[in-house]
Amino acid sequence: MPSGPTGLPNLTGFDAPARKRELRGWARRVRDAEPARERAAADARVAARVRETVAWRRAGLVLAYLSFGSEVQTRGLVRDAWAAGKRVAVPRCDAAARRMAWVELDSLEGLVPGAFGIEEPPADAPALDDGRLGEDTVALVPGLLFDRAGMRLGYGGGYYDRFLVGFAGMSLGLCRASQLVGSLAGLGALGPHDLPVDVVCAG
Numbered sequence: 001m002p003s004g005p006t007g008l009p010n011l012t013g014f015d016a017p018a019r020k021r022e023l024r025g026w027a028r029r030v031r032d033a034e035p036a037r038e039r040a041a042a043d044a045r046v047a048a049r050v051r052e053t054v055a056w057r058r059a060g061l062v063l064a065y066l067s068f069g070s071e072v073q074t075r076g077l078v079r080d081a082w083a084a085g086k087r088v089a090v091p092r093c094d095a096a097a098r099r100m101a102w103v104e105l106d107s108l109e110g111l112v113p114g115a116f117g118i119e120e121p122p123a124d125a126p127a128l129d130d131g132r133l134g135e136d137t138v139a140l141v142p143g144l145l146f147d148r149a150g151m152r153l154g155y156g157g158g159y160y161d162r163f164l165v166g167f168a169g170m171s172l173g174l175c176r177a178s179q180l181v182g183s184l185a186g187l188g189a190l191g192p193h194d195l196p197v198d199v200v201c202a203g
Contacts, residue, residue, distance in 0.1 A: 019189045023153055027144040030178060031070045042176040043073045045203025050077060050140070053199060055170035059138040061087045063102055063169075066111070068118045071142055072174040072203075075108065082106070089128055092120045093159060100159050101127035130166065137169030141197050146175045147184045150196030164195045173197035 034042075050056055062081040067074045081088050091100040095115035103121035111119035141160055143152035152173055154160055164171060180202045184190050 016188055016191050019187060020153060020156070020191070023187065023189050024144055024156065027153065027179065031144070031176075034070070034176070034178060039070065039176070040073075042178075042203045043076075046072050046174050046176065046201050047077050047080070047203075049201040049203060050172055050174070051080065053138075053170075053172065053201070055138045055172065055199070058136065059086055059169075060136040061089065061133070061138075061169075063089050063091075063133070063137060063139040065140060065142045066090050066119050067142070068116075072176060074140055074174070077140065078105075078108065090120060091159070092123075092125070092127065093118075098157055098159060098162070100163055102130070102133070103127050134168050135170075137167075139163075139167060139169060139171045141171050141173045143173055143175060143179070145179050145181055145184065145189075146173045146197070146200045146202070147181050148200070149183065149185075150198065150200055151184045151190060151194060152197060153184060153189055158193065161193050161195050164197070170199070171197040173200045175200065175202050177202055 056062075062078070064074050064078050064081070065071075078088050078090075087104060088106075089102040089104045092103050093100055093115050103125045105121065110122070112122050114120040141152065141164075143154050145153040150173060152160075180200070181187065184194075
């Protein structure tokens with residue numbers, strides 16, 4: 001496996017929020033510049049690692065983000081979950097409250113652009129009760145960078161950090177090897193509200 005990203009920006013003298021902003025811009029550029037064929041091959045490896053986890057095999061409900069742009073692709077995993085008889089829910093974002101509601105899907109048809117241009121269920125689709133997302137639930141978590149301790153650099157909205165605080169299931173961070181760093185803490189890019197995922201599935 002590749003050792004991870006190289007050419008990290010020089011962040012000397014920055015505080016954590018500034019470091020995060022700098023790293024986000026850098027990580028987006030690196031991810032967007034990867035050739036489509038390499039991204040597809042890496043995403044296939046990520047999906048294989050997800051399917052190999054005990055959490056995935058045991059899960060009755062999968063909380064899956066719908067990949068956007070150059071993110072690790074998830075629609076294949078959504079279809080795999082349905083084929084295995086699992087339920088699937090995807091997030092609908094409330095940009096004003098900076099929170100997500102999970103809405104169950106049985107098809108990838110009928111989705112609409114959300115607050116960030118990402119496909120999501122329409123506003124009238126009923127949301128699941130967060131209190132019932134138990135130990136048989138697995139969440140696929142996106143990020144711009146992950147480290148080997150499971151810490152993640154997200155997009156800055158805090159949606160997943162707020163969700164993970166009370167999540168009783170298993171969280172799987174999805175990333176390509178090029179998005180995996182040794183330590184986000186070592187880069188000074190962790191804040192007091194950042195939470196790790198349980199398992200990083202890197203490909």
